[in-house]
Amino acid sequence: MLEISDLVTTYGPVKALDGVSISVPAGKITAVLGANGAGKTTLLRTVSGLVKSRSGKVTLGGQDITRTPVEGMVRLGMAHVPEGRGVIAELTVEENLRLGGLWRKDDDKAERMEEVYEQFPPLDKRRKLSAHTLSGGERQMLVVGRALLAKPKVLLLDEPSLGLAPLIVNQIFTLVRDLVDRTDLAVLLVEQNAKSALGIADTGVVLNLGRVVASEDAKTLLADEGLRHAYLGF
Amino acid sequence: MKQFLDLSLSGLTSGFIYAAFALCLVLIFRATRIVNFGQGAQAMFTTYIALDVVQRTGNYWLGLLAALVSGFVLGAVIERVIVRPVETGPEINAVIVTLGVFIGLIALAAVVFGNTFEPFRAPFGLEGFQVGDTSINLTPTNVFNIFAVVVAMAALLALFRFTSLGLQMRASAFGQEVARLLGVRVGQMLTLGWALAGLFGSLAGILIAGGNFISPNFMDSVVVFGFVAAVLGGLDSFVGAVVGGLVLGLSLAYVQGYVAPELVTLAALGILMVVLLLKPGGLFSSSVARKV
Numbered sequence: 289m290l291e292i293s294d295l296v297t298t299y300g301p302v303k304a305l306d307g308v309s310i311s312v313p314a315g316k317i318t319a320v321l322g323a324n325g326a327g328k329t330t331l332l333r334t335v336s337g338l339v340k341s342r343s344g345k346v347t348l349g350g351q352d353i354t355r356t357p358v359e360g361m362v363r364l365g366m367a368h369v370p371e372g373r374g375v376i377a378e379l380t381v382e383e384n385l386r387l388g389g390l391w392r393k394d395d396d397k398a399e400r401m402e403e404v405y406e407q408f409p410p411l412d413k414r415r416k417l418s419a420h421t422l423s424g425g426e427r428q429m430l431v432v433g434r435a436l437l438a439k440p441k442v443l444l445l446d447e448p449s450l451g452l453a454p455l456i457v458n459q460i461f462t463l464v465r466d467l468v469d470r471t472d473l474a475v476l477l478v479e480q481n482a483k484s485a486l487g488i489a490d491t492g493v494v495l496n497l498g499r500v501v502a503s504e505d506a507k508t509l510l511a512d513e514g515l516r517h518a519y520l521g522f
Numbered sequence: 523m524k525q526f527l528d529l530s531l532s533g534l535t536s537g538f539i540y541a542a543f544a545l546c547l548v549l550i551f552r553a554t555r556i557v558n559f560g561q562g563a564q565a566m567f568t569t570y571i572a573l574d575v576v577q578r579t580g581n582y583w584l585g586l587l588a589a590l591v592s593g594f595v596l597g598a599v600i601e602r603v604i605v606r607p608v609e610t611g612p613e614i615n616a617v618i619v620t621l622g623v624f625i626g627l628i629a630l631a632a633v634v635f636g637n638t639f640e641p642f643r644a645p646f647g648l649e650g651f652q653v654g655d656t657s658i659n660l661t662p663t664n665v666f667n668i669f670a671v672v673v674a675m676a677a678l679l680a681l682f683r684f685t686s687l688g689l690q691m692r693a694s695a696f697g698q699e700v701a702r703l704l705g706v707r708v709g710q711m712l713t714l715g716w717a718l719a720g721l722f723g724s725l726a727g728i729l730i731a732g733g734n735f736i737s738p739n740f741m742d743s744v745v746v747f748g749f750v751a752a753v754l755g756g757l758d759s760f761v762g763a764v765v766g767g768l769v770l771g772l773s774l775a776y777v778q779g780y781v782a783p784e785l786v787t788l789a790a791l792g793i794l795m796v797v798l799l800l801k802p803g804g805l806f807s808s809s810v811a812r813k814v
Binding site for chain 2: 336338358359360361362363367368370374375376377378379383386387388390391434438
């Protein structure tokens, strides 16, 4: 579904991504792991166009989207949940969700919104409240729900576990897994928390200093003690 | 008692105009963290355009329309052509550029329209209403001014509260990157914000002009008072701007009537200082401190 080939992104003289190629198939979760500064967030930001790549190519469903502006990505079926939750705290929960389905013309938006409320009951109770009243876990639910309202074909998730209690992380991961199994969504998940991420992912890709050092089946990766010790810290 | 009533009425009338002006500063500040010091000069310029239209056609309402349309267009053009190129730099660059707009437009107006005082027609009478056999300090033009500001505010509120466009504008103001990821054309929203601010400023300009004389500097004091009103309200809250404008209008009217007219400007700064000492964020700051 999403094909990243030979992507290079530089910040001044520093190569944050140094020829990264990853394939993200539909109906699968691809987890990108690695230490701080490995280039994980840069990868997602380059794919969604927030950062311009130096060279390389990104295609979505066969269409070249390397130079598509950020604003156009959601219309092509890409949803990017940025690091640090990305709720707009000054808006209400409902307004945040409405933004998710903004560009879509179909009439079932209201129903889809109700579905999100069903999936995340804590949001239902807080519809009219300003999003800054939400807890960290609720904010994560809100951004994931908002991304799903855009009916994406590809979902980019940046560190969804950051700062959340294990129970909440588990809940959100389970939901994503379930969604992928039901809808053929392609997920590119970036995680520091390698263990939980590999628990739900199909494929694991290890980044180190902007290069892919391993790309394996998630179970194989979990079993590879050497790699785990060297790059993933467990 | 009569004096108190009269002062309150005149304070309220000017308060609404300060509020309208504060609103346009807030509109831009909220979205871009830029205080647009050129706002007063823009309004002055469009009021001259309106004056020209009124003189040619003899119709006040065509002049009002011209002021609003030219204010909208001028705001958009300034954002696109002058502010946008410096927007990626530090915010202070853009603020300095708006000071340049302020000076440039005043100089241009002096060249194009002349550096003299020109009378501007009032839309309605300038005689105070009669209550019993005394005349109170409220004219039909005052009533029209308040009405116009209230209608414009209601329209703005409805735009932000109830429309998708308003939601996109708010999203762009508060979470630019997230808004872009969600497909909002943030650049267009910013231009629209400047255009609406220009429209509001022009409205304030032509309302102040009605029944008075205009000159290239006639908006200067309004800029100061509108800015104080906006800061009182927290610079990023619409409600704050309106309350700030009314509080300031009333306070200044009382100072003028009960203390001394020459202390009005000083009083404005005094109020500003006291509020900022007690509540540094202003009275109604709506922005949430972002956690990292």
